[in-house]
Amino acid sequence: MRVVLDTNILVSALMIQTGNPAAIYRAWREGLFILLTCTGHLNELRTTLRKPAIADRIKPYKAGTLVNEVKKLAENVGALPRVRRSLIPPMIFC
Numbered sequence: 001m002r003v004v005l006d007t008n009i010l011v012s013a014l015m016i017q018t019g020n021p022a023a024i025y026r027a028w029r030e031g032l033f034i035l036l037t038c039t040g041h042l043n044e045l046r047t048t049l050r051k052p053a054i055a056d057r058i059k060p061y062k063a064g065t066l067v068n069e070v071k072k073l074a075e076n077v078g079a080l081p082r083v084r085r086s087l088i089p090p091m092i093f094c
Helices: 007-015 020-029 039-050 060-073
Strands: 034-037
Touching (some): 007 060, 034 060, 039 060
């Protein structure tokens, strides 16, 4: 399964180690799905992690590790299409 994750899911997974965002992040890291990304997504992730309200809550090394993991492990697909909303109901990993 190939999945595009909203930046907020990835950032939330770093901020709170429990809950659905963290479970989704762990599922990706365990190989349960392929994360898709593109340059725009990576730029948005970097920008979001640098926002003062976010940067105050996430250690810089964790933010850098996340960006590096996405760059290295996710499948870069060029430009992602704009999506208004997902047509598939969210999956919950427990």
